[in-house]
Amino acid sequence: MNMVWTEISCEVPAAMVDLLADFLVELSGNGVSIENLSLDTFSLDTIEDSPLKTVKAYFAVDNALEAHLDAVGAFLSANGPDFAGFVFKNPAVNAIDAEDWANNWKKYFKPVRIGSRLVIKPTWEEYSASPGDLILKLDPGMAFGTGGHPTTKMCLEALEHIFLAEGAFKGVAPVAPVTVLDVGTGSGVLSIGAAKLGAERITAIDIDADAVVVAGENVALNECSDVVELSTTPLQELTGNFDLVLANILAEELVRLAAELAVKVAPAGFLVLSGILSEKENFVLDGFSPYGLKLIEIRREGEWSCISLYLEPR
C-alpha cells in the first residue's frame, strides 16, 4: 500500500528558515525542503536573494494531522513577529501519495479488480475487459482515490455487496439503492462505482474545490455526468435523504459529522464509513450509536476498517 502523505508548506522570511525547519523536523520526524518563493512572485533578478522562503514538511495522513497543522499555525503566530518582513499566512496543505508521488505514482497505478465486477483502469493503461466487468476509468490527478488504497477499496467492495445484495447484505437489501450521497468524493471514484452499479442519482461533495474539478473530469470520462452531481456544498446544507451514504474521511471527521451523516440516510438505507484506523473503530461506533443505525459489517484491511450501518425501515 502507498502511504498517504500531506505536504504542509509555510512562507517565511529567510532569517526564520532555520528556526522553522528545526521545529518542523522535530514535529514531523521527516526532513524538510526549503525553496525560494515561486518565480510568479519574484522577478528573475531577485530570485537568488528572495527575502521569503517556502519551507515544506511532510506528514503521514493520520489522526494527528489536524493537531500538527494547528501546531504549525501556532508556531508561526508565536515566532513570526520576531522576524522583519513576516506576514502571517495559513500554511498551505497539499495531499501527496507516497514520498515520490509527483514523479512516480503513475507507474504504480495499474488496472485493479475490486470485488467481483468492478475494475479500476488508469486512463493511460490498456485493459481487455472480461464479460460482466464494470470498468471505472480514472485519472486521479492530485485528488485522493486511485482505488488502490484500502479505505477506497473496502468502500467499493461494500458498494458492490450492497448493490448486488451479496454476502452479508443478502436479505438486508432486497432493493438496490437508487440515490447515493458521496461525502468527500476526491477523484470521484466511489460515485463512478455507484453509477456503474446502477445508482440513478448521485450527489457528490468535497470541501476541496480542486478535487471537485478532478472528479468532474473522471465522471465525464465515465459518461456518468447525467447521474452524478458534484459540488463543494457543505454536508449541512444538503437537504433530503439517500438510499446509500458513503463517507471515506478520517474517524474524527466522521464522528464530528455523525448527526449530519445519519440524518441523510433514508429508511432501509445504508451508511458506509471508511478512512477509519482500526484502533478507532469503537470511537466511530460510539459516535454513531445515538442515531439508531444497525451495524451490519466491518471490513478490515491493513490498519484500516470500513463500517457499514443500516437504517431499519420504520
Ligand SMILES: C[S@@+](CC[C@H](N)C(=O)[O-])C[C@H]1O[C@@H](n2cnc3c(N)ncnc32)[C@H](O)[C@@H]1O
Ligand atoms: C480519503 S479522501 C476519499 C476520496 C474518495 N472518496 C475515495 O474513497 O477514495 C477524503 C476526501 O474527503 C474530503 N473531505 C474531508 N472532509 C470533508 C468534509 N467535511 N466534507 C466534504 N469533504 C470532505 C477531502 O477533501 C478528500 O478529498
